[in-house]
Amino acid sequence: MVLFLLYPFLDVLRFSTWDWSGLSEPKPVGLQNYRDILTDPDFGRSLLTTLGLALLTLPPFIVLSVLLALALDGQRYERAIKALLFLPGLVTLGGASVAWYTLFSPEYGALASLIPIPRWDQEVFWALVLIALFTLWRHMGYGVLVVSARLKGIPRTLLEAAAVDGASPAEAFRYITLPLLRPAITFLVVIGTVLSLQSYSAVFLLTRGGPFGGTRVLGYYLYETGFENFRLGYAAAVTVVILLLTLFFALAQARLLRGGEHE
Amino acid sequence: MIRHLFVFTVAFLVGLPFLWMAYAAFIPPERVFAGEFFSLQFSLANFAVLSRGVFWEGFWGRLLFSVLLSGSVTLLQLFTAFLAAYAIREGARLLPFFLVMLAIPAELLLVPLYGLLQGLGILDTVWALVLPFAASPFIVYLLYQGMKTVPAELLEAARLDGAGNRVILSAILLPLLRPQLIAAGVLSFAAHWNLVLYPRIVAGSEQLKTVQTWITDLQRQNPADWGPLSAAALAATLPLIVIYLIYERRIVETFEEGLKG
Numbered sequence: 192m193v194l195f196l197l198y199p200f201l202d203v204l205r206f207s208t209w210d211w212s213g214l215s216e217p218k219p220v221g222l223q224n225y226r227d228i229l230t231d232p233d234f235g236r237s238l239l240t241t242l243g244l245a246l247l248t249l250p251p252f253i254v255l256s257v258l259l260a261l262a263l264d265g266q267r268y269e270r271a272i273k274a275l276l277f278l279p280g281l282v283t284l285g286g287a288s289v290a291w292y293t294l295f296s297p298e299y300g301a302l303a304s305l306i307p308i309p310r311w312d313q314e315v316f317w318a319l320v321l322i323a324l325f326t327l328w329r330h331m332g333y334g335v336l337v338v339s340a341r342l343k344g345i346p347r348t349l350l351e352a353a354a355v356d357g358a359s360p361a362e363a364f365r366y367i368t369l370p371l372l373r374p375a376i377t378f379l380v381v382i383g384t385v386l387s388l389q390s391y392s393a394v395f396l397l398t399r400g401g402p403f404g405g406t407r408v409l410g411y412y413l414y415e416t417g418f419e420n421f422r423l424g425y426a427a428a429v430t431v432v433i434l435l436l437t438l439f440f441a442l443a444q445a446r447l448l449r450g451g452e453h454e
Numbered sequence: 455m456i457r458h459l460f461v462f463t464v465a466f467l468v469g470l471p472f473l474w475m476a477y478a479a480f481i482p483p484e485r486v487f488a489g490e491f492f493s494l495q496f497s498l499a500n501f502a503v504l505s506r507g508v509f510w511e512g513f514w515g516r517l518l519f520s521v522l523l524s525g526s527v528t529l530l531q532l533f534t535a536f537l538a539a540y541a542i543r544e545g546a547r548l549l550p551f552f553l554v555m556l557a558i559p560a561e562l563l564l565v566p567l568y569g570l571l572q573g574l575g576i577l578d579t580v581w582a583l584v585l586p587f588a589a590s591p592f593i594v595y596l597l598y599q600g601m602k603t604v605p606a607e608l609l610e611a612a613r614l615d616g617a618g619n620r621v622i623l624s625a626i627l628l629p630l631l632r633p634q635l636i637a638a639g640v641l642s643f644a645a646h647w648n649l650v651l652y653p654r655i656v657a658g659s660e661q662l663k664t665v666q667t668w669i670t671d672l673q674r675q676n677p678a679d680w681g682p683l684s685a686a687a688l689a690a691t692l693p694l695i696v697i698y699l700i701y702e703r704r705i706v707e708t709f710e711e712g713l714k715g
Contacts, residue, residue, distance in 0.1 A: 259464060262457045272465050274702045279468060281644040282694050285669035286687030290475040292673070293680045328468060336709050392650050414564070418655050427565045 224428035234429070237412040240319075244408060245387040247323040252383055253376060255327070256334030260342055261368075263335070273339070277332030284392055291325060292397060325393045330386070334379055341375035342368075377445065384440050388433060409433055475691065478684035500685035513668060513686055520665040521693065523580070524646040527587050531642045532635060534589040539597035540623060564655060571656055582656040583664070587646055593638045596708065600634035601627065636701050637708035644694055665690045 259276070263269045279287065345368065353363045391410025407415070413433065416426045482497040567586055571577045576585070604627065612622055628635075653664045663671075669686050676683070698705065 255464070259461065262461050266461070268461075270703070270706070272461060273706055274699075275465055276468055277706065278472070278695065278698060281640075281648075281698055282472075283666065283669075283687070283690045284648045284650055285666040285673070286475065286691040287471065289669065289673060289680075289683045289687040290471040290478070293478055293684060294471060294474045328471070331468070336706065340709075392648075395650060414651055418564075418568075423565055423568065427569075430563070430565050 224425050225432075233407075234412065237407045237409050241388060241408045241410075244319055244322060245384060247319055248326050248387055249380065249383050251323075252327055252331065252334055253379055255331055256338050256379060257372065257376070259331070259335045260338035261364075264339065264342055273332065273335060275332075276335055279329045280332055287329070288325075288393075288397055291321075295321065321397060322393045325397060326387070329393075330383075334383075337379055338372060338375050341372055345371050381441050381444050384444060385437050388437050388440065475684060475688050478680060479688040481681060481684075500681035501689075503682040503685070513665070513689070516663055516665045516668040517690060519663075520647065520690075523583060523664065524643050527584055527646045528639050528643045530584070530588050531590045531593050532639055535593040535597050535638065536623070536627075536631075536635070538589065538594045539601050540619075540627065542594070542598050543601045564652065567652075568656060578657050578659055578662065580657070580662060583653055583662065590642055590645070592645075593642050596638045596641075597631065597634055600631050600708070604630055633704045634708050637705040640697055640701055640705055643697070647694065 263272055266272075349367055350363055353367055358366070388409065391408055391414060394408050394411045395414070409429070410433070413426055413429050416422050416429060418426075479500055480497060481500075568577070571582050571586075576582050608626065609622055612626055617625070647664075648666065649664070650666055650670065653662070654667050654670075657663075665686075669683070669690060672679075672686065673683055
């Protein structure tokens with residue numbers, strides 16, 4: 192267990208100081224790979240792409256999760272809908288991407304014959320939107336579950352007391368429900384950031400980094416350098432940087448969001 | 455009213471790709487090429503295409519292979535996670551370690567794993583698809599959450615009556631944790647089933663292709679041939695949907711319980 196989980200961590204540090212193609216004899220080059228990353232325009236670009244994608248995905252993810260959890264709470268169809276929302280996260284990625292591709296592809300797609308579909312194969316912005324939608328589709332059920340689990344922990348009597356004291360539903364939400372949902376939202380923001388820093392499956396399956404490298408997120412960049420251009424040493428260094436970034440963002444956000452909570 | 459409308463709009467949009475997947479699998483090939491998707495004619499021709507060729511290298515062989523592979527990985531994961539969760543409950547200070555691992559998916563560790571597997575000489579063998587997934591921090595966490603709810607008195611009483619660790623695990627915790635085990639099992643099955651890049655890189659040969667790899671290969675070779683693609687997508691998705699629907703209540707509940715803790 193330790194071998195396969197912990198060992199790779201140490202190993203990746205070792206690899207990252209090599210000039211290595213996977214087949215050739217590794218050649219130690221010290222910190223050269225890291226120096227290259229700092230000056231690599233492709234790396235900088237894919238970092239920006241990743242952050243852009245995260246900005247495009249996270250806010251709707253959080254807002255929709257909260258709204259849906261609220262709207263579903265206590266409804267007769269709550270369970271059925273939750274089950275449906277959770278489903279996309281489980282089904283075969285390959286299958287899901289086939290369905291999305293045939294449904295949304297511009298020009299020849301099934302939907303394109305009914306409504307105009309933006310040219311996401313040519314315009315970077317729409318390609319990012321497509322990836323963001325796919326990601327939302329897959330993970331929203333999880334977000335709803337997280338919020339709704341927290342929602343169920345809020346005592347009814349609290350809201351009833353507020354109503355007796357003359358608070359409108361909107362006020363009750365703003366001053367009671369929302370603050371109490373805070374831990375769940377914090378959790379979602381952190382998890383969401385971590386996932387979006389590492390996401391690449393959607394890119395790999397739907398756009399392959401295109402158009403013009405516009406959706407080449409860090410994870411995909413990692414795959415390209417490592418296993419298409421066979422620069423494994425460099426890819427290892429990229430892995431280390433992604434891990435560090437993940438750690439940094441997760442900690443910073445957790446601290447920031449918790450800092451607002453006066454306990 | 456707006457509330458219902460909102461919920462059902464979202465539900466419809468989420469369900470749409472599934473409906474389309476089920477529908478597209480049965481569109482006759484000639485209709486696809488003519489661009490007439492909604493002619494309401496159905497055929498099984500797409501499934502016939504999937505059955506062509508050598509069984510083990512074709513779709514159904516790959517599907518069977520993937521079911522067996524992910525199934526074994528799931529059993530292995532449940533076994534190791536069950537023991538690990540018990541160890542943590544009994545005081546082994548490993549939980550923080552697992553929580554850190556939780557944030558890092560195995561696929562991000564492609565490069566070091568590749569090096570490790572190469573060093574062990576098991577690259578492009580079935581072991582490459584199994585060993586790195588022998589233990590999942592997520593499953594450990596889920597089972598640990600479940601075990602926390604088992605009262606300590608119960609285990610103590612059993613111990614006083616002379617039960618060893620093995621008896622406690624198999625006769626007390628195993629039946630009590632059935633719901634969590636089922637939920638964890640379905641999730642770990644889905645997680646392994648859904649690996650995309652990893653199997654392609656560490657085990658690319660014909661006999662080791664997972665059904666995912668098979669579909670993505672087909673998609674790349676024949677992006678316009680939607681019929682067979684959709685049929686393959688449906689057939690590869692259906693097993694998971696069925697398992698999920700059977701245990702849906704357990705899974706959602708276990709999740710909500712685990713998240714509360």
